[in-house]
Amino acid sequence: MEAATGRKMEAVMELAERVKRIDVSPTMAVLMEAEKLKAQGIDVVDFGPGEPDFPTPEHIKRGAIKALEENRTKYTPAAGIAPLRQAICDWHRAQFGSSYEPAECIVTVGGKQAIFNAACSLINAGDEVVMGVPYWVSYPDIVKYAGGTPVLVETCADDDFCLRASKIEKAITRKTRIVIVNSPNNPTGAVIPPGEFARILEVCKRRGVWLLSDECYSHFVYGEERPYSAASLPGAKEQLIVAGSLSKTFAMTGWRLGYAFTPQPLVQALTKLASQSTSNPVSIVQYAALEALRGPMDSVRTMLAEYARRRERILAGLRAIPGITCTAPQGAFYMFPNVAAHLGARAADTSVVTRQLLEREHVAVVPGEAFGAPGHLRISYAASMERIEEGLRRLGRFFGQST
Numbered sequence: 212m213e214a215a216t217g218r219k220m221e222a223v224m225e226l227a228e229r230v231k232r233i234d235v236s237p238t239m240a241v242l243m244e245a246e247k248l249k250a251q252g253i254d255v256v257d258f259g260p261g262e263p264d265f266p267t268p269e270h271i272k273r274g275a276i277k278a279l280e281e282n283r284t285k286y287t288p289a290a291g292i293a294p295l296r297q298a299i300c301d302w303h304r305a306q307f308g309s310s311y312e313p314a315e316c317i318v319t320v321g322g323k324q325a326i327f328n329a330a331c332s333l334i335n336a337g338d339e340v341v342m343g344v345p346y347w348v349s350y351p352d353i354v355k356y357a358g359g360t361p362v363l364v365e366t367c368a369d370d371d372f373c374l375r376a377s378k379i380e381k382a383i384t385r386k387t388r389i390v391i392v393n394s395p396n397n398p399t400g401a402v403i404p405p406g407e408f409a410r411i412l413e414v415c416k417r418r419g420v421w422l423l424s425d426e427c428y429s430h431f432v433y434g435e436e437r438p439y440s441a442a443s444l445p446g447a448k449e450q451l452i453v454a455g456s457l458s459k460t461f462a463m464t465g466w467r468l469g470y471a472f473t474p475q476p477l478v479q480a481l482t483k484l485a486s487q488s489t490s491n492p493v494s495i496v497q498y499a500a501l502e503a504l505r506g507p508m509d510s511v512r513t514m515l516a517e518y519a520r521r522r523e524r525i526l527a528g529l530r531a532i533p534g535i536t537c538t539a540p541q542g543a544f545y546m547f548p549n550v551a552a553h554l555g556a557r558a559a560d561t562s563v564v565t566r567q568l569l570e571r572e573h574v575a576v577v578p579g580e581a582f583g584a585p586g587h588l589r590i591s592y593a594a595s596m597e598r599i600e601e602g603l604r605r606l607g608r609f610f611g612q613s614t
């Protein structure tokens with residue numbers, strides 16, 4: 212069949228190279244599979260989602276309702292309303308001791324847009340972006356979409372998956388443009404200690420590359436750890452991009468609100484990109500975010516206490532399953548057990564294990580392959596204690612049979 216232009220239909224349907232370079236987020240794919248089973252009435256234990264299972268706190272919801280009642284429903288500046296940019300700076304200063312002004316801040320459609328637009332603003336074809344493995348699923352695809360090449364730096368379970376400055380330095384070449392760090396880390400829960408962060412920043416400054424610090428899980432840290440931002444380091448601001456989000460901290464994943472801090476010229480580039488693509492983050496959500504940042508942090512503390520309880524339980528439960536080893540995560544809300552001992556004739560890799568787990572035991576997890584770490588599974592414990600107990604029973608049964 213020929214289209215009106217005379218071009219063959221296949222040529223009409225051919226997608227742009229930049230879109231062909233990327234894949235659908237594998238975590239979204241798991242979510243969709245689990246949803247299909249749930250729609251058939253099947254009782255799925257869903258350890259897939261990377262989002263809090265708590266509702267958004269009441270005072271934030273009321274902020275959105277009030278904004279609607281006051282007809283805050285028009286376009287806003289692409290970089291966000293002025294009071295919110297100020298509130299983000301104030302909140303970040305109070306939480307982490309940073310010192311940003313609103314001109315160094317942009318409000319974004321989730322932390323993901325901050326990372327995506329920063330990559331698109333800085334990367335030219337052939338530029339390299341250094342990141343740790345395991346990585347958050349979207350980093351390599353965002354870098355590839357922007358025309359860059361991801362350069363992977365190994366971390367290891369024996370070192371609690373901590374990304375080290377010495378390894379980053381070895382991976383930096385003349386083509387390196389950005390180093391991405393994510394602490395607390397998705398999927399490992401690794402937390403980079405302040406001293407290591409200072410060394411990473413020193414390497415980036417000395418080698419003339421940007422440090423992109425993704426602090427979307429900043430408030431979910433356990434034991435001795437305290438919420439921490441690279442922005443609090445002396446002299447940090449020059450080559451630093453902080454990507455932050457209200458998604459996890461305030462249980463607001465669906466609202467889509469994040470932010471970036473970075474020097475003004477880059478904020479202007481991010482704003483230009485937003486103005487030609489998404490325009491402003493949803494107006495009503497920006498007013499709700501004001502309530503989140505100016506209001507009490509009690510809900511965050513309550514969530515953290517509950518995650519801490521679940522973390523203990525699921526860690527003990529996983530470690531009790533023969534053939535599974537699991538590092539104790541210091542932050543976020545994921546376990547990243549190593550199940551390599553269970554691979555073999557019945558399952559060649561963890562993608563197969565994930566499929567079998569969903570089919571046989573109706574447990575949804577994300578395979579390590581999605582994070583560049585085959586042999587592992589990502590298990591989200593943003594699920595009730597009751598679901599965790601049930602999930603552990605099913606996992607025990609599954610791995611008991613598959614050895």
Ligand SMILES: Cc1ncc(COP(=O)(O)O)c(C=O)c1O
Nearest residue numbers: 261321322323347397427456458
């Ligand atoms: C490490 C990491 N960074 C960034 C994001 C983006 O979050 P959002 O766009 O909802 O703020 C996520 C979401 O899962 C994440 O896990």
